[in-house]
Amino acid sequence: MRTYEVLFILSPQVPEEESAALITDFKRVAEGTGAKLTNEESWGRRRLAYTIQKFTEGNYHLFVFDSDSSLSELDRRMRNSDRILRHMIVRTDPDHKRAEKLAKRNPKKERVRPSPAFPAAAEPAAPEPETPAGE
Amino acid sequence: MATTHQRRPSSGGQGDRGPAGAQAGKKKFFYRRKRVCKFCVEKIEYIDFKDVKTLQQFIPERGKILPRRISGTCALHQRKLQNAIKRARIAAMLPFATD
Numbered sequence: 001m002r003t004y005e006v007l008f009i010l011s012p013q014v015p016e017e018e019s020a021a022l023i024t025d026f027k028r029v030a031e032g033t034g035a036k037l038t039n040e041e042s043w044g045r046r047r048l049a050y051t052i053q054k055f056t057e058g059n060y061h062l063f064v065f066d067s068d069s070s071l072s073e074l075d076r077r078m079r080n081s082d083r084i085l086r087h088m089i090v091r092t093d094p095d096h097k098r099a100e101k102l103a104k105r106n107p108k109k110e111r112v113r114p115s116p117a118f119p120a121a122a123e124p125a126a127p128e129p130e131t132p133a134g135e
Numbered sequence: 136m137a138t139t140h141q142r143r144p145s146s147g148g149q150g151d152r153g154p155a156g157a158q159a160g161k162k163k164f165f166y167r168r169k170r171v172c173k174f175c176v177e178k179i180e181y182i183d184f185k186d187v188k189t190l191q192q193f194i195p196e197r198g199k200i201l202p203r204r205i206s207g208t209c210a211l212h213q214r215k216l217q218n219a220i221k222r223a224r225i226a227a228m229l230p231f232a233t234d
Contacts, residue, residue: 007185007226048227058227062185088226090184095215099180 003096004035004065008078008087009058012045022083023061030074035067052085170207174216182215184222190229193220198233 008026010019027037043060052058065071071089078087173192174182184190193201193208193216200220203213223229 005185009227046228049224049230050227052227060226086225086227088222090222096181102180103178 001066001068001093002091003038003093004063004067004071005090005092006030006063006065006071006074006087007060007090009048009052009060009085011053011083011085012055012057012059014059014083019059019083022081026074026077027063029077030063030065030067030071033067033071033073034069035065035071035074037063038066039064048085055085058085172207172209172212174212175209179212182212182219184219184226185228186219187223187228190216190220190223194229196233198230 010022014022027040031037039062041062043062045057046060048056048058075087075089078084174180179189182189193206195201200217203210206213208216220229224231
């Protein structure tokens with residue numbers, strides 16, 4: 001079983017009803033090829049980092065599918081649709097698997113080192129590092 | 136000890152510069168904070184391309200990817216970070232370049 005993340009940007013000119021119809025349509029296409037929707041997110045209207053087809057904004061939408069086959073049919077449909085500014089299909093399960101493996105291996109190492117020194121200090125440090133972004 | 140005390144006044148008005156000169160005479164020494172990989176510290180194993188906030192910390196003003204020698208990210212995480220940033224760029228969540 002593979003996991004795919006499908007992120008696409010709908011044109012801001014598309015009215016809400018039509019975009020809802022498009023989204024359900026895409027879902028149906030993917031489910032028709034044996035994919036199972038596990039997560040769906042709508043991020044709403046966001047600024048684009050650069051202009052795409054002279055648009056500076058777009059409606060972001062994300063699907064997460066579990067599938068045994070590739071999502072080539074969905075890919076083809078999205079490419080042909082002029083309502084979609086950009087779409088991206090990324091397979092994420094190999095990376096997640098590797099991350100899990102590392103997570104299993106690492107806690108042992110980490111417990112040996114910093115736990116006596118700063119068990120509490122590690123947590124307040126986490127939300128802080130937003131400062132280097134401004135530099 | 137005694138000789139050094141005698142020499143300093145003999146060099147005249149440079150008494151104040153003495154310590155500064157001594158530092159310059161030594162090999163150049165920069166205090167460098169020990170850089171650690173942010174992802175190792177926070178135990179983030181999977182770097183998500185949708186997580187723009189963390190990715191932005193590694194994007195300086197110009198929009199380029201911050202090199203490892205500056206950010207201190209370990210090789211493994213830099214590689215994953217690089218992939219995540221490139222994906223985020225395709226999704227127009229990060230710029231390719233800004234000027």
